[in-house]
Amino acid sequence: GAVVSQHPSWVICKSGTSVKIECRSLDFQATTMFWYRQFPKQSLMLMATSNEGSKATYEQGVEKDKFLINHASLTLSTLTVTSAHPEDSSFYICSADKQGNYGYTFGSGTRLTVV
């Protein structure tokens, strides 16, 4: 199967600090990973597409300077929420497609709470 690991599963940080979230594909190489944000009782909204070895592609309305994405290897993508504020509190979740086989697998998600 395809396994995607995400860490941490939850984090609480102070307003103004930065938080890094890791997304790893454990048993396959992922040239592309996706980062979503989900507010309570809402759908998953795509934030950006992470591409290994190149810049991420951000969706309209997502601040690239605030949500830094790094995809330095074929198995790891990171999302850094910089200068976090309470409105950034949300469920962040990554996904990857195993070699373009249409099998999108999600990480376990990260519950971010900014206080």
Added chain:
Amino acid sequence: GENVEQHPSTLSVQEGDSAVIKCTYSDSASNYFPWYKQELGKRPQLIIDIRSNVGEKKDQRIAVTLNKTAKHFSLHITETQPEDSAVYFCAASKGGYQKVTFGIGTKLQVIP
């Protein structure tokens, strides 16, 4: 870009009855349509998917139908059980490394 509409937003059924969730998509280039089940606080889990070259797919109590001409697809759950209670999302994608666009979700409640 792609726009996926899903309805109903909430659905209550009696245990043993069937549940149907409907979605429409806007981009005729989309060719992959997965359905996800999400329990509270957990990751979405793929329950069934269909590609545009197939009109219907079934897996035990779950089936999905696709009408490419009308650009709509539906999820059918038969003989519902309390453990089917969750939020269900439909989605559309152009497949292979392309982003997935989700519907708003349907909260399904199966009443014992």
